[in-house]
């Protein structure tokens with residue numbers, strides 16, 4: 001299987017695009033419309049790989065191994081351009097620069113692919129500029145506008161593009177996409193999805209940010225809650241009430257859930273924190289205490305979900321928690 005093989009959810013869309021490519025009936029511009037995280041960009045990359053592959057399979061699929069495919073996989077192919085919001089919007093100067101670059105370059109092999117992320121964020125001037133480009137499209141160049149909401153795109157631009165709609169990916173496919181995009185393992189991706197509340201974008205941010213470091217720090221503190229003095233509990237509450245307060249509560253819930261699952265089922269195939277299996281097996285929190293702790297954490301989760309003050313919620317949780325053991 002090629003590294004550019006799209007996920008199952010997009011097979012139909014992809015087959016149509018591939019047919020157009022192999023038949024030489026490509027449009028000059030496409031609009032890929034779909035939800036955040038639906039995999040629009042991986043299809044755009046598969047497209048770019050297919051039109052540039054030096055050694056495609058008999059059905060036109062990119063080989064995934066030639067110099068061109070490898071460059072696309074590593075995001076350093078000279079034929080592929082990305083344009084994305086510079087701050088809050090995509091600005092005129094970005095298209096001016098693109099136009100200059102395109103005019104300076106001679107495409108020797110394949111086809112240039114310009115991928116515009118969050119195209120709905122083009123300013124009016126930028127939109128006019130791309131419209132001019134699309135009215136006289138440069139040779140061997142394909143534009144792919146990636147959008148969530150097509151109604152935010154001017155009809156004059158829409159009329160120049162072929163529209164491709166993407167369905168929201170299934171959960172299994174979402175895992176695959178995240179593994180492909182972030183390089184993390186299945187168990188890590190599942191953990192991030194659970195902690196991020198199933199939102200793909202949040203999961204991606206967590207994986208690209210410091211999820212595992214955050215979890216490590218939280219679990220280190222968990223080990224010592226029973227021996228902390230009030231001052232230390234207050235310091236921890238302060239630390240936990242920042243930007244990631246919600247995620248910290250999820251880390252705690254999933255952790256205690258895993259401890260319970262391990263005790264009750266004695267099998268690791270339902271464990272979410274798979275990489276911490278040893279610590280899970282060694283935990284000696286008495287059953288009764290564990291129930292009490294879980295109730296306290298769930299109470300804090302509820303408080304945060306109704307926008308209670310984060311610091312007060314964390315203080316309250318930690319004070320109650322520390323008393324469970326006494």
Ligand SMILES: [Zn+2]
Nearest residue numbers: 053063066069
């Ligand atoms: Zn190739």
